[in-house]
Amino acid sequence: MNRVPSWTLDEFRIVLESKGTPPFNLALQLPGRTAGAVAVVQQGVHAFHLGNNHSMLSRTMVDYLEEQRGTLVCPVCGRKF
Numbered sequence: 001m002n003r004v005p006s007w008t009l010d011e012f013r014i015v016l017e018s019k020g021t022p023p024f025n026l027a028l029q030l031p032g033r034t035a036g037a038v039a040v041v042q043q044g045v046h047a048f049h050l051g052n053n054h055s056m057l058s059r060t061m062v063d064y065l066e067e068q069r070g071t072l073v074c075p076v077c078g079r080k081f
Helices: 009-016 023-029 035-050 059-067
Strands: none
Touching: 009 023, 009 035, 009 059, 023 035, 035 059
């Protein structure tokens, strides 16, 4: 079974900049990513800003979220964090 490549920061930024966009629509913009994978990342970002378990995010994603804290908008709920 082939492993899917790790998410790039460019792919992650697309998800972060797409508040309210359904996972299916985002998957169309992200070749090789399924709607399910996009939804997991969206929920991971939401969990991160709420202080909940965000273990579904990669270390690179978490580092980016921490570096950009205060300038981001949650793609799920639209809250700035």
